[in-house]
Amino acid sequence: MRKIGLDVGDKTIGVAVSDALNITAQGIMTIERIGIKKDTTKVLELIKEHECDTVVIGLPKKLDGTDSPQTEKVYEFRRKLENKLKSSGMGDVAVEYYDERLTTVMAERVLIEADLSRRRRKEVIDKQAAVIILQGYLDSI
Numbered sequence: 001m002r003k004i005g006l007d008v009g010d011k012t013i014g015v016a017v018s019d020a021l022n023i024t025a026q027g028i029m030t031i032e033r034i035g036i037k038k039d040t041t042k043v044l045e046l047i048k049e050h051e052c053d054t055v056v057i058g059l060p061k062k063l064d065g066t067d068s069p070q071t072e073k074v075y076e077f078r079r080k081l082e083n084k085l086k087s088s089g090m091g092d093v094a095v096e097y098y099d100e101r102l103t104t105v106m107a108e109r110v111l112i113e114a115d116l117s118r119r120r121r122k123e124v125i126d127k128q129a130a131v132i133i134l135q136g137y138l139d140s141i
Helices: 036-049 069-087 103-113 118-140
Strands: 002-008 012-018 025-032 052-059 094-099
Touching: 002 036, 002 069, 002 118, 012 036, 012 118, 025 036, 025 118, 036 052, 036 069, 052 069, 052 118, 069 094, 094 118
Parallel strands: 002 052, 052 094
Antiparallel strands: 002 012, 012 025
């Protein structure tokens, strides 16, 4: 089964999905944040659509390893998503964190090297960060 990776931000959620063999991650979309209920519903739909058994959420820790204000928001997102998975009969889908420190910086470098304009980079940076999060997770397992 596939894995789905999420880069959860205040305005958007970058989404990536693994291939069927769990070797590579591909960015599939960026979700514009509406509200946590609708956002988790959209993620649930993507989990079903891509037949995922694991959700990997990037955990934004400070460089010293302590929690940041954004970390707390990601904890809350995970709680809501897990509740929604359980209530929809998908409680067997694992939800895991992956340390996402510096993934946005890495994503920005990749996009600059690909010679994307500043405007285009802004459109795809969260999706690229999700790819880096999921690929890091895949490489670690």
